[in-house]
Structures are given as structure tokens and as C-alpha cells.
Amino acid sequence: xxxxxxxxxxxxxxxxxYGVREGAAPIAPWPKNPCKIIFLDFDGVLNCERSVQKLGxxxxxxxxxxxxxxxxxxxxxxxxxxxxxxxxNWTLRENAEFLERDxxxxxxxxxxxxxxxxxxxxxEIDAWLKSAxxxxxxxxxxxxxxxxxxxxxxxxxxxxxxxxxxxxxHRASEILQRTWKIK
Numbered sequence: 001x002x003x004x005x006x007x008x009x010x011x012x013x014x015x016x017x018y019g020v021r022e023g024a025a026p027i028a029p030w031p032k033n034p035c036k037i038i039f040l041d042f043d044g045v046l047n048c049e050r051s052v053q054k055l056g057x058x059x060x061x062x063x064x065x066x067x068x069x070x071x072x073x074x075x076x077x078x079x080x081x082x083x084x085x086x087x088x089n090w091t092l093r094e095n096a097e098f099l100e101r102d103x104x105x106x107x108x109x110x111x112x113x114x115x116x117x118x119x120x121x122x123x124e125i126d127a128w129l130k131s132a133x134x135x136x137x138x139x140x141x142x143x144x145x146x147x148x149x150x151x152x153x154x155x156x157x158x159x160x161x162x163x164x165x166x167x168x169x170h171r172a173s174e175i176l177q178r179t180w181k182i183k
Contacts, residue, residue, distance in 0.1 A: 028079065028107045034137035036076050036176045039125050042084035044144030044160030061102040065163040072169040073105050076176045081128060082112040083121055083143065122148030140175040
């Protein structure tokens with residue numbers, strides 16, 4: 001019985017993290033070849049203090065920040081895994097729709113990290129990497145937080161006052177050029 005319960009829980013976890021529910025297809029095609037992943041935060045990265053003041057809400061994303069993200073996506077052909085706390089309040093599909101509504105290239109969201117109570121974001125990213133159902137060639141973390149100690153060499157830390165910039169996008173692109181191996 002324990003094995004069956006574990007299988008059900010593992011299936012639910014996969015459904016939650018990779019956006020597959022009730023036999024539906026993933027919201028973006030799973031990569032057939034080794035892929036590059038951008039672990040993406042929203043608050044402070046796509047909606048910065050400046051954009052919140054200008055737009056009057058944190059639920060819309062800054063056009064310059066979106067342009068910087070799209071530059072990175074086009075240059076690297078990477079996919080997105082959401083690390084933002086938004087993943088706890090909305091479904092994966094809804095989060096992907098928020099990104100696309102504000103101009104992020106469509107079809108790039110593959111999943112979201114698990115929420116592990118009272119654990120640093122780096123541990124949540126590590127858990128996702130270890131359970132990914134496809135081969136990860138490289139990854140970068142784009143965040144305004146720095147609780148990713150085990151992956152600090154892959155973190156592009158963003159100033160939450162200005163959000164993601166073109167300069168930081170280029171830095172993220174350079175990190176994605178470095179191959180990653182599971183330790």
C-alpha cells in the first residue's frame with residue numbers, strides 16, 4: 001500500500017510542478033533535447049519598484065523588464081521555470097498567461113518549483129532540478145533574492161528598484177553558455 005500511495009503522491013507532485021493535470025498535455029512541449037532553463041522570480045525582477053509606482057500595481061510587468069527577458073529568451077532559446085511566490089496563488093497556466101499578457105514570448109513556461117515550507121529558494125530549485133523529467137543542459141536563476149547558496153554561481157541578482165535590465169540579461173546569457181552537471 002505504501003508504494004501505491006507514494007506513486008499517487010509523486011504523480012500529484014509531477015502534475016503540480018510540470019503543469020499536467022488530469023491527463024492534460026504540458027502547457028509547453030517538454031524538451032526533446034537537453035535544454036536551458038531560466039528560474040524566474042517576478043516581484044523585483046519583472047515588476048520593480050519603478051514600474052509599481054508608474055503602473056499603480058504589482059500585478060503588471062514593466063515593459064523594459066519584459067524586453068530584457070525576451071532578449072534573453074531569444075538569444076538562448078531557454079525555457080522558464082517559475083520560482084516566484086505567485087506560483088502559490090495561481091496555477092502554472094495562469095502564471096504563464098500573466099507573463100504572455102504582458103509580452104513575454106509565448107510557450108516558454110515549462111513548470112514551477114515546488115514550495116518547500118521554510119526552505120530557501122535554492123533548495124526548491126535544487127529539488128526541481130533533481131526531479132526534472134528531461135535533461136537540463138544549463139540553467140540560470142534570475143531573482144532579487146540571494147538564498148541560493150548552492151547555486152550562487154548561476155544567480156543573476158536583480159536590483160528590485162529597477163528590475164531586469166539588458167545588461168543583466170547578457171550576464172544571464174553568459175551563464176547559460178556554461179554546461180551544468182547534477183552533483
